[in-house]
Amino acid sequence: MPPAPRPATAANLSRAFLPAAHALECxxxxxxxxxALREQQAGSGGDGIAERxxxxxxxxxxxxxxxxxxxxxxxxxxxxxxxxNGLVRxxxxxxxxxxxxxxxxxxxxxxxxxxxxxGAFKGVVNAVLRRxxxxxxxxxxxxxxxxxxxxxxxxxWIARVRAAWPQxxxxxxQAGNQRPxxxxxxxxxxxxxEGYLAELQAGDIAAERTGSQALLLARPMPAARLPxxxxxxxxxxxxxxxxxxxLLDVQNGMRVLDxxxxxxxxxxxxxxLADCDVLALxxxxxxLNSVDENLARLGLAARSAAADAADPDAWWDGTPFDxxxxxxxxxxxxxxxxxxxxxxxxxxTDVGHLAAEQHRLLDALWxxxxxxxxxxxxxxxxxxxxxxxxxxAFLSAHPKARLLDADLPAPYSLDFxxxxxxxxxxxxxxxxxxxxxx
Numbered sequence: 001m002p003p004a005p006r007p008a009t010a011a012n013l014s015r016a017f018l019p020a021a022h023a024l025e026c027x028x029x030x031x032x033x034x035x036a037l038r039e040q041q042a043g044s045g046g047d048g049i050a051e052r053x054x055x056x057x058x059x060x061x062x063x064x065x066x067x068x069x070x071x072x073x074x075x076x077x078x079x080x081x082x083x084x085n086g087l088v089r090x091x092x093x094x095x096x097x098x099x100x101x102x103x104x105x106x107x108x109x110x111x112x113x114x115x116x117x118x119g120a121f122k123g124v125v126n127a128v129l130r131r132x133x134x135x136x137x138x139x140x141x142x143x144x145x146x147x148x149x150x151x152x153x154x155x156x157w158i159a160r161v162r163a164a165w166p167q168x169x170x171x172x173x174q175a176g177n178q179r180p181x182x183x184x185x186x187x188x189x190x191x192x193x194e195g196y197l198a199e200l201q202a203g204d205i206a207a208e209r210t211g212s213q214a215l216l217l218a219r220p221m222p223a224a225r226l227p228x229x230x231x232x233x234x235x236x237x238x239x240x241x242x243x244x245x246x247l248l249d250v251q252n253g254m255r256v257l258d259x260x261x262x263x264x265x266x267x268x269x270x271x272x273l274a275d276c277d278v279l280a281l282x283x284x285x286x287x288l289n290s291v292d293e294n295l296a297r298l299g300l301a302a303r304s305a306a307a308d309a310a311d312p313d314a315w316w317d318g319t320p321f322d323x324x325x326x327x328x329x330x331x332x333x334x335x336x337x338x339x340x341x342x343x344x345x346x347x348x349t350d351v352g353h354l355a356a357e358q359h360r361l362l363d364a365l366w367x368x369x370x371x372x373x374x375x376x377x378x379x380x381x382x383x384x385x386x387x388x389x390x391x392x393a394f395l396s397a398h399p400k401a402r403l404l405d406a407d408l409p410a411p412y413s414l415d416f417x418x419x420x421x422x423x424x425x426x427x428x429x430x431x432x433x434x435x436x437x438x
Contacts, residue, residue: 013108016054018115021086023059024066028085033063033341053222062093063340064177065152069093071143076128084121087112091129096140102133152177156348157333164384168422172382175423176336176343182220183427185213185237185265187272187298196234199227210426211412212246213272214239232298237265238335239414240427241380244325245269246408247434248376250276254322257281258302259309259365264291266327271300278302279321281309310357310364320370328358330379330386334421334429355385362394366401369437374404377433387431388418400438 019040026036037059041052062069069089073080077088091109095102106129113125132139144150151158151173162169184207186193197215200207206218216239223229223236244266250256254276258267261280271278282288285306295301307315309326331351332342362377369375377394379386395401406416414421416432423429 012051012054013104014111015051016058017087017090017109017112019052019055020059020062020090021084021112023055023086024062024089025082025086027063027066027341027344030345032345033059033339058090058094060179060340061097062090063344064337065093065096066340066344067154068143068149068152071146071149072132072139073128075139075142076131077124081121083116084113084125087116087121087125088128091125092132095129095132095136099136106130106133153343157343160348160351160383161333164382165422171424172422172429175425175429176333176340178337178425179220180238180335180337180428181426182217183210183237183239183242184215184217184226185235185242185269185272186215187233187235188213189272189299190231190233191228196227203227209411210239211242211414212409213269214242214412216426230297235265235268235294235298237269238428240334240421240423240430241265242269243406243408243412243414243421243430243432244327244376244378245273246412247406247432248323248325249374249407249434250274250323252276255279255319256323256325257321257365257368258325258327259361260327260329261291261304262287264294266325267291267302268294268298268300270325271295271302272298276323280304281307281315283308310360312364312368316368320373321368322370322373324365324369324373324375325378326361326365326375327378328361328386330354330358330381331383332380334380334382334423334431337423338428351383351385355390358386358390359393362390363397366398366435366437371400371437373437375435375437377431377435379431380428381431382420382422382429387420387433391419391433391435394435402436402438404434404436406432406434 022040023033023036027033037056069092072092073088094105109129110122110126113122148155161172165172186196193213197207207215210216226234228234250270250273252275256276256278258278258280261267262282267280280291280302288304288306291304305315331346331354332339336342381387419431419433421430
């Protein structure tokens with residue numbers, strides 16, 4: 001999850017600009033935003049927490065509108081230069097959002113430019129940003145005639161969303177450009193939702209209950225500052241993601257497979273709800289460490305294995321599972337506000353490639369489910385090729401598979417339409433299909 005937004009002050013803005021600018025340039029060259037920011041933090045030495053948080057917030061905000069910033073820079077720069085392209089873009093992004101702070105933003109961007117090539121670019125950065133302020137309305141108006149720039153997505157992405165959700169398309173796209181909500185999942189083994197809500201309110205942390213274990217914070221904050229976080233009393237997990245463990249309907253004593261388990265949020269939630277034998281699989285052995293760490297913090301335990309879930313011969317002992325959770329790899333189009341680089345790094349052809357991988361995983365994991373058992377297919381996507389169409393094809397090919405209705409406990413107030421949860425201001429976008437083996 002992206003960091004809680006913490007607007008930069010004049011004192012730390014210039015120090016936040018450069019790492020944010022570098023991360024944005026990395027995205028433009030195909031690197032993931034989170035990875036680029038981690039590299040910057042690792043090399044930042046004694047830089048303060050406030051500066052790092054500000055850099056992350058600036059980078060995420062700029063990344064959401066990367067195509068618009070590119071178009072503006074193309075109008076303003078006669079000769080782009082990789083040495084300062086990123087700095088110009090993040091400064092333009094801040095000027096778009098905070099026109100009342102224009103003087104401070106320009107001043108701090110020029111201060112940051114002084115650290116590039118011994119200050120050789122201070123003049124050009126200053127000139128470009130001041131020109132934008134003079135011609136702001138005309139420059140933006142020209143860019144916003146282009147739908148892709150207005151909506152801040154690639155054209156192919158917009159076309160897919162419009163085709164899939166003609167009535168809801170604008171709302172879905174707009175939701176993907178907002179800062180994400182921060183939702184907590186209270187660990188029922190270490191307290192109650194009511195008790196934790198009261199504790200938050202006593203500490204002047206505004207929150208409201210939105211699910212059986214869920215609390216929505218009015219304002220995001222660092223997880224480490226949450227009461228009892230280190231002691232495993234609470235986790236950070238989107239409301240939509242919390243639906244998975246409830247839908248899976250796990251009971252005590254069951255044998256459960258969590259395929260594609262990292263980073264372990266759903267694994268932990270399953271174990272919070274029932275005493276069961278869980279096997280957590282993931283192809284990436286390094287990512288399994290995060291599963292183990294999450295479970296240890298919460299006082300839970302599961303078996304884990306690094307393996308390709310689609311190759312049961314490599315990891316399955318032949319004993320069928322009562323429940324299988326397949327949180328399938330996907331475009332992540334439903335959680336794009338948490339990973340805004342995804343809409344620039346992915347291509348239209350990736351949808352088909354991922355759908356093929358989802359098909360491979362579904363077919364393989366159906367084999368390890370016992371008769372009468374349930375498999376929950378889940379994605380964080382809003383593209384039907386990865387969701388409803390995938391399940392329609394699976395049901396046609398597997399006559400013993402039956403699609404069950406979604407059944408969530410009160411007060412879990414999620415509105416499903418054929419298993420699809422579209423993103424809004426309370427939750428991200430997810431798809432769920434609960435399949436029973438006759």
